[in-house]
Amino acid sequence: MNIEAIGAALGLEVKCGRESLGKNVTGGYTGDLLSDVMGNAKEGYIWITRQVHQNIVAVASLKELAGIILINACEPARETLEKAEAEKIPILVSDLPAFELSGRIYNLLTSGS
Amino acid sequence: MGETKANLYSESFQIEGGNFNSAGIVSTSIKSILKKLGIPGDIVRKAAIVSYEAEINVVSYAKKAVVNLTVKPGAVLIDVIDEGQGIPNIDLAMQEGYSTADHRIREMGFGAGMGLCNIKNYSDDFHIASEVGKGTHLKMTIQTPST
Numbered sequence: 001m002n003i004e005a006i007g008a009a010l011g012l013e014v015k016c017g018r019e020s021l022g023k024n025v026t027g028g029y030t031g032d033l034l035s036d037v038m039g040n041a042k043e044g045y046i047w048i049t050r051q052v053h054q055n056i057v058a059v060a061s062l063k064e065l066a067g068i069i070l071i072n073a074c075e076p077a078r079e080t081l082e083k084a085e086a087e088k089i090p091i092l093v094s095d096l097p098a099f100e101l102s103g104r105i106y107n108l109l110t111s112g113s
Numbered sequence: 114m115g116e117t118k119a120n121l122y123s124e125s126f127q128i129e130g131g132n133f134n135s136a137g138i139v140s141t142s143i144k145s146i147l148k149k150l151g152i153p154g155d156i157v158r159k160a161a162i163v164s165y166e167a168e169i170n171v172v173s174y175a176k177k178a179v180v181n182l183t184v185k186p187g188a189v190l191i192d193v194i195d196e197g198q199g200i201p202n203i204d205l206a207m208q209e210g211y212s213t214a215d216h217r218i219r220e221m222g223f224g225a226g227m228g229l230c231n232i233k234n235y236s237d238d239f240h241i242a243s244e245v246g247k248g249t250h251l252k253m254t255i256q257t258p259s260t
Contacts, residue, residue: 034169035227038162039234043154051222058137062144062161079134 001025001109003046003067007092010104012069016081017090023066025109030102034059041065048102052076057083067091069105071098122150122184128168130176130197133221140164143182143191150184156257159235160189163253166228167193173218174198175248187259188237193251200243207233207241 004021007014014021026044031037032051041047043064049056050071057080060068067090070076076084076091084091094101124146126139144161152160164180171178175197183190200206207229214224233239238254 032222033225033227034222035166035225035231038165039227039231043158049222053133053221055133055136055221055223058141058165062137062140062158062165064158 003090003092006046006105006108009108010094010096010101012092012094015070015076015091015093016085017067017088020067020088020090023090025066028102028105028109030098038063046105048098048105050074050098052080054079054083056080057087057089060084060089061087065089069094069101071096071101121186122146122182124182126180126182128171128175128178128180128193128195130171130174130178130195133172136169136172137165139180140168143180146182147184147189152184152189152257156189156255159255160191162235163232163255164191164193166231167191167251167253169223170228170249170251171195171197173214173223178248184257187257189255189257191251191253191255193253194248195250196248199245199247200241200249201245203241203243 002022002024025046028046029041030048032049041063044066047065047068052074070093073095128139140161143164147157147160175195178193178195181192205211209230210226212224212226218224236253237256240252243249
């Protein structure tokens with residue numbers, strides 16, 4: 001399943017990185033501690049977080065994550081969007097809190113659709 | 114600019130302490146250099162993780178640092194030598210969850226006491242030396258399949 005399909009299924013707002021929405025999502029990781037994500041997320045994962053500053057782009061790019069989804073309708077900082085656009089990292093926004101969003105994405109990724 | 118001679122590459126980078134906006138630039142450069150040199154993806158990712166964590170430590174705690182990247186047959190070496198406050202108790206600093214980060218650093222999601230653990234876990238060989246009031250030296254080695 002790619003990010004575009006996840007976005008469509010959950011009504012997420014795409015903020016940037018549209019050209020990379022076709023990336024296949026191999027799993028997900030939820031967390032706001034950057035070293036936790038650095039150490040434990042895997043290539044191709046979607047990252048669910050409430051951090052909005054530009055350092056999330058470096059983490060996503062270095063770890064080759066599929067993209068970032070911000071929870072609770074958090075707005076990414078302007079520098080974050082600029083960096084993400086340059087690095088071709090999709091950032092999407094959900095109204096849901098982390099627990100619910102993670103659960104829904106988990107179901108999507110494991111339902112075999 | 115780095116120099117390449119048969120299977121060998123070295124380059125130095127500078128990191129400015131306190132500047133969170135530029136955090137990640139050096140590790141991103143290291144990653145793209147290693148990719149261009151044809152280093153396997155899993156090794157490039159390990160190098161990216163350890164150099165990013167080291168970079169964040171410099172930005173968080175030091176005044177500045179020099180990063181030396183050396184690629185030689187069989188290994189990628191990353192040396193980070195900073196000028197800064199140093200670490201009074203390395204055993205404590207190496208403990209997962211231990212951190213001296215202030216509120217500002219933690220608010221950004223750094224300072225969780227996991228950085229040095231990540232460096233240790235993702236390096237094949239890791240040495241740390243520090244002098245209080247002077248700075249800290251990290252030496253990280255990641256093995257590559259020898260050709």
